[in-house]
Amino acid sequence: MATTPGQRLLPVVVDHLAQANPAQRIGLIPTGADVSDGYDTVTVQRLARAVDVFAWWIEKQIGRARKSETIAYMASNDVRYLIFLLAAHKTGYKPLLPSTRLSDEAYQHILHATDCHAFFYTPEKQRRVSEIEAFRPDTTFHEVPSIPELFSTTAQPYLYTKTYQEAEDDVAIIIHSSGTTGMPKPVPLTHGFLATIDYAAYISRPQFRQSTMFHNIQPDTLVLSTTPFFHLMGLLAFCESLFHHIPFVILPEKPLSADLITSAITATKPAAAMLPPSLLEDMSHVPAARTALSTLEYVYFAGAPLAPEVGDDLSQLTKMITVIGSSEMGIVSSLVPQGKNVWGYFDWNPAYGVDMQHVSDDMYELVIPRRADSRRIHGIFHTFPDLTEYRSNDLFIRHPEHPHLWKYHGRLDDVIVLSNGEKLNPITLEKIVEGHPRVHRALLIGQARFDTALLVEPNWALEGETIDEKAFIEDIWPTVERANEAVPKYGRIAKSKIRLSDPKKPFQLTPKGTTKRHAVNKDYKDEIEAIYAAAEEETAAVELPTTLTIDNLHTFVRSLIANLLDRADLGDDEDLYAAGLDSLQTIQLAKTLNKAVVAAGYPAGQEITQQQIYSNPSITQLAVYLHDLVTGNLRTTTITRADRLATTIEKYTSQLPRRTTPAVPAPAKSTVVLTGSTGSLGTYLLHSLLTDSNVAKVYCFNRSDAADRQQRSFADKGLDTALLNPSRVEFLTVSFGAPRFGLSEAKYADLLENVDFIIHNAWKVNFNHPLESFEDPHIKGVVEFISFSVRSKYNAHLSFVSSVSTIGGWTEKLGPVVPETPIENVDAVLVQGYGESKFVGERLCLAASEGPGVPTTVFRVGQIAGPTSVKGMWNLDEWVPTLVKTSKAVGKVPASLGGAEVDWVPVDTLSTITTELMHTRRQNQSTTPHAVYHLVNPCKTPWATLVPAIQTKYPGMQAVPLDQWLDELEAIKSPSETEVREKPALKLLDFYRGLAGEMLSASISVEQTRGASKTMEGLGAVTGELMGNWLGQWDF
Template sequence: MSSVEQHPEQRMAVPDYIDAARDSVPRSTFAIVPRSPSNVSEGWNHVTFEDVARAVDKMAHWIETTCGIAEQIGQTFGYMGANDLRYFVVFAASMKTGYIPLFTSPRNSLDGQISLVENTACTVFLTTSDTKTAVEAIQKAVPGLKVYCVPTSDEVFDYNQPIKRYPGRHRRDATAPTLILHTSGSTGLPKPIRLTVGGLNTMYAHGQLGPENGTERVCKILFTDPRPLIAPVPFFHAMGILIGLRPIMFWNPIVQLPAGKLLSADLVIDVIESVHPKLGQFSPSIIEDMAATERGLQALSKLDHLFFGGAPLAEEIGDKVCRLTKLTNTIGSTEVFMMDVLLPSVPEEWAFFNFGSASNVIMEAAEDDTYEMVIKPKDIKYQAIFYTFPGIQEWRTKDLFKRHPSKPHLWKYSGRRDDVIVLSNGEKFNPVQMEKTIESHPRIKGALVVGHGKFQAGLLIEPNAMQDANTDIPTLIDEIWPIVEKANQYAPGHARIYRSKVAVVSDQKAFIRAAKGSTVRQRTVEAFDEEIEAMYADEGYVSDPSQDTFSLSDMKTKINAIFSCSLPSFHENTTNDTDIFSLGVDSLDVLTLTKALKKAVPGANINLSTIYKNPTVNRLATALSQGTHSSDAVLAEPLTREEKLAAMVRKYTKGMVRPSWTNKAPPVKRPSKQTFILTGSTGGLGTHIIAQLLKNQDVEKIYCLNRSENAYDRQKEALTKYHNAEADLSKAEFLKTDFSIEKFGLSDESYARLLEEATVFIHNAWAVDFNLSLESYEETHIAGTCRTVNFALESHHDAPIVFISSIASVANWGNIAQDRSGVPESVTTLFDGSLTLPQGYAESKFVAAQILATASHRLGIRTAIVRAGQLAGPSTDAGGAAWNKREWLPTIVHTSKIFKKLPRNLGNMEQVDWVCMDTAAGTVIDIATATSSGHEATEVYNLVNPHTTTWSRLYPVIQTSLQETGVDVEIVDYDDWLNELASIPQTRENAERVPGLKLLDFYEGMRPDTGIGLPKLDTRRAEAVSRMLRDGQGIDEAVMRKWMTQWAF
């Protein structure tokens, strides 16, 4: 766009609007102002448009007398003063005298003020007595800068003397400069932003717009509703100017807060109770402070509309406030001014933006599932940015948003590209949601997540000074820890906050804040550099180096302290018998614990398996106290592995006898359509299964059982993003479950409904972690499988259980079998523990499958055991998310890019019989359908690709794809590749940087000399019931190219 078109609405400047109001509505109220600058109890005055117009003329004469008229139209002078109506008076009067005002924030650093003055050629600076000292500091630093104090507010609005109208020398064309504001300076010095007559007048154009698709616009209410608006905002800020345009352009009143009092929730409450405004535009921090008291909530409930902007509002607060008033999110910036946003259609959508068409917002895909807001020119009468920067073709806001999971026209703010923290391993995350969650705690004024370039995230806490100042830091951290844990739930695994990485800053040193109250991230990080470095230098628990032996009791105390310090989810009420892996502990956590334990128990040769095999405080303490210097301190195993597996099966089947009666209702006619229960629907396989079931005309209903509260949102987002933009979940119902509890943790009513309706039960949910012990799987997974048996026994339609097992449960076949034939799809293979890999995951699948087979035999329920091999990414033409980057093959590719070396073979896993995820899902559904109509008590199916290929056919595609990203990789033998990986020290920092370290033991097991690899699996029975598997294709070059594009390493 090379030039700015002149629109009729852009031909009036601010002084013209004020003069027009004086002529048309002289006695109407411009603003309601306090009689006292510090006490609302003294009453209020109504300042009229005639009063303001006279004040503008008076100020113009004063400027001409004091400073002289501008030597040329558009000459700059600065202004910094008390937060009262003089800002708008100075604004209009300066234009009349030919000047352009520069409004600067008192919060700017001196360097920032100097930069603004110099970059705008400002030679005169006006001020009030309140800010004179700050302006004189600028004067001392800028030679030749003249400083003058404007008349007091009482003098400006003194009506006893006649004032001659000032004609005005200002320009009125759309491109004429009218006001200079500035950026916040969050990434450096603040930069001046020159606003134009046409740019300001886009707000007048917005105020003339009617509803869109039956929904009213924010600007329409904000500007044209005649009832008083209270907006505790600084008038030097863009939002303050916008608020001033309400009376200037639309002749509707605002409420000015006492300029002599510090802004607080109590002050705002006093004003609401005194003046009774019906509209409000608040910062999130004020809303959050008000919502902390009953009186504040009462005040908020008196507003018909409450708008907020400038930063996210804590969700807990917003959910509470939206039930009291019409809560609406607004958005804008100094450059863009206010965006066209529609009011929420329902209160619960308060956190989302529904952008109107006038701003012409385009959402462009950014990192992960976020989108950057980009503004393209359309009708610039409504688009201030193209007056601010004429000639640009687009404006990239750097603001990131996430789409609503079920309403694609709604967008939720997710932070800025500048907010994104990049850890030392390249993992990225946006901390804004975490910070807002933590800041909702009444003890916290500010929360700042840090960690750029570090191996893990850290947290700076700024305590609330209004709270008890005598509380010691450990006690404060204890008090706020539950809200930190809640924030961790919103965060990806690599972004979680650990107790040892929380620092409480001194009350003598505050976070640096912008005028709108939000924390200026980069400047605050720089200001607290020493505190941050000290936090990362602290590795947590340190032991007395002189002590090298410990009693069992001492060891338990020590380990409990280390767990509490190192694990976000280990509470003070967590018992010493709690399996830490049931708390969500992952491989990075184990690395952290290993490092801490080595430091706390001098001389101990502790490795990762020590913790995996002893995952409770009591077991680990026993293991370590048995021999502090032991090379492999693990509990003695009185039973062989096969005996241990058999004992676990016996534990859950010894009382398995079909009762003479059950709670099952009398047999009923089987429905014509199927009702599925699906556990783990939000995972990779689960998402593909539900995507296909939703399209299946023979499926009436799908009950999705998941552990998370937000499973519906996650499912909708996954289906919308990867499968079908019009995904309809109307025949799916999502229930939060806990398989460690009877009836899956469901209410009696919900459980009874499942018993009555279900015709098939697909049990797919299982934690995949090759490091966990069998015992870590017992409480939820093994016991949970038994609960599926109880369910099937009482099911009204004899719902069969389709259990997704694993090839790992028979992976030892090649070492046991006399011949080299494939593993048969037979029930007998379910009962030989020697076939199972010696790892907790494989053993847990073996135990669960044997429990189900035993239940089939003794209780008569039907079961299908589906032993899945490697489930990979989607096929060439199918939708679906990428093969999980953290699994073994994608991790090899990622690590190879880092090494610039790619293995030409995969050790003992050269044969590629991987199954595309969509094919696997279709096969499971075919098996489920066949099982529900079959008569066999237990069916066994092997789910691998019958159409095999080799790695040597695929790695050239990976090599070419990496070269296209600018990385030339050398092709090496697998042993050479693995030796380089094994040479890297196993620290958390290295594991974050080189992802292959997390799976080192798994890769060691792939060496050619460690065995004969995974066995071949017979798939004839699976092919017989599933045409999708039978007629499918092997993994070829096209599929691998698709996966490389999806991974985007």
């Protein structure tokens, strides 16, 4: 069995090779403390003899293992690690290889957890060992022989007689996690796990494709290894040497530096090197190091991303290859990506079976599902033999042009959750900043804060002991600005929120070389508080003009907003939200105005809230509002809500054009424009249209290039991607509020000639923004579609996807039933900009039918649920999955939702209903130019009927009153990042409190919809079985 790949045991391989090929090189080891002292070649025969010597020595010290006890080893990073490892195997012990940089508490924890009572060490670690010895009185400590002793002494062979089948599940090595968020966790790796490293070279891969590991390197070719042997990547170099004849080069025991690596490459001439990203970033700025790197065929890097500028630069010198793995799962099999500028991406080997599962936005989690051959190729199922799939917590984003390529984007526990619930992945921003030559490390801060800040660790070796912080920040600011472009606006860093680290408190790092985020946050707790305290003082320092004229306040407001948006070219009446103002900036602006007005002696300033900004979303409106506030004239300047909505409706209905030529009857098969096709409902709508034989073609209108995203969305939901044939669907990038949607005259003319039906599904969902912020492009977009229809050959039918928020304020005073007719009374509309904007859209559709004669349909959509299919998933960020995940964490689920009942419609069912309604409207539009349909489930069911399905999924879960459930959550003050992640309902408590109160007191009529759609007619209530399907998809 010594020669069967995937069934080889390290001690057996060593003894076999010592007989079969005794001169084979295992590696080069330094003979002294410096590279200049020279290197010695270790052959497999010398290694085998040293292992036997060490095995007999261990037996003499503590005897042979009786029941596979654990023995620990701490040493200089030299060849004795490997000799000890093999000697432990032969004597029957489990070798524990702890990091040399743990705290006392961590050593105590790891030794106790592994029941270790024998500790071996090299003389260089004597001081640290003495400290450990003081709190481990029940442990024996043994100084091991020197390298010359081990290689010069001879001994009888120490036989290892187990077969692979006997030893597969025996522990071969115990390493441990980094302990980034707590105590390090022991990770036992079996001989079966190591066999998957062996077999990795034999996994099939596409013809002419290269593996990212060393398997394409010629035998006996040197690879420089810089990772400690107590780390998986260090052990990997040893395994590759024995299993695949790729000898390693070890560095002298001294801190890693560009100079050390340069001299080692020059002296030993390896073909490849494994180097941490932080070291590569240092080397990129040193001419001699760059020259050394250029002599290598390959540079492998792992453990962390590489700054983009550095990778782009070094990829001109050598082949840069990124590798990913972990202590628990080993290395994930991938292929060297093909193409330009793809050095930082992964191309998973199809034979390995990676499943990239969508998490949120553009992020996907690497998941490894178990399969029949997993024990041969997946190390993770040796580490966790009972798992059916492994969720890595590692996040990736797709390449914008090559969807099969993936870039590492941090971990789920890296994600920062701001105080308003917005999520932010910091990794890309940090790596861009770290690409600056004066920056060693960067840490984005903001957990549970209003906004973000940046802590920068300069490259102190270059800077010296003193530094001009202000000048330093000015120097790196252009790089920070570039980094800001990589994150959402709410996560961008202001220059005033950047601080430098203390040279006496270097950032703590993991063995992989990544920043220990939680540890650094703790070390710099006071400094972080000071950053935010200073920002509060800066806000308080803003002063109103001395003379409060309209003009002065206008200038004052313009200055504040220009600073927030970093724009000096804003129009006086330009909508601030269309210009880019977001919710966090709204809070900041309200807070600044509040403090400035109150500080000037006007208590009414306390009335300035976010809502006031939303209601006055331009420089002129805000200046007038401030003037009226401080002069006491606010009441005289307000208009009623009904008047405001009427004015908006009139503003846009007056723009509607008239048809000048008669329309042609619609063709037998429909050509459809669909907007918002990449969203959840949009994806299923597109699928329904493409599977409909009566639809000739679909044009998808989106605000950004959507073809790749649509492919991914179909695949994620288990929909047939072959339907996305360019002959049936065409993706167009449009601007909804622009003339001709921003399309060329030729393309617009083509659409006018062919399109006969429009489903307008794209709309901003933000319940804080005022009506005015929806005008451009959303309401303007409705006008553009009406204009399109009037000019089109077939008088294209416009169907508008509205919302039940347009009837959410309906009371019994308006009638016992909400009819499927146009709404006249604005009191029926929820008091929110979103609902009001949908109401305006509905009224525009009615006006288009009554005036220009455009056939229109309004779909008032209620709560959209997850799909009925096994594939696909109800968005994890929505309120129902959020409630379920939180209930799992607390062990309790609400027994009811107050008075609210479940009238949800599954998203795939809803798309079918919509398509059926489209055909109904094509048939009756000549007699009924305008129609309204309510897309809510006619068969309501109490929430209590779904609770048993949740309790079945999570045995022991208790059903409690909604108020009790909320009270327990509200009792959690200042929740930690982990608590927010485990109990996401903490971010939606106001929503859950208001859930029952938002119930309509009248019922919603659906009779017209049921008569027009056979699927709606047969729609039943949401069942426990359907809830079980969603629970399985979420799998919290």
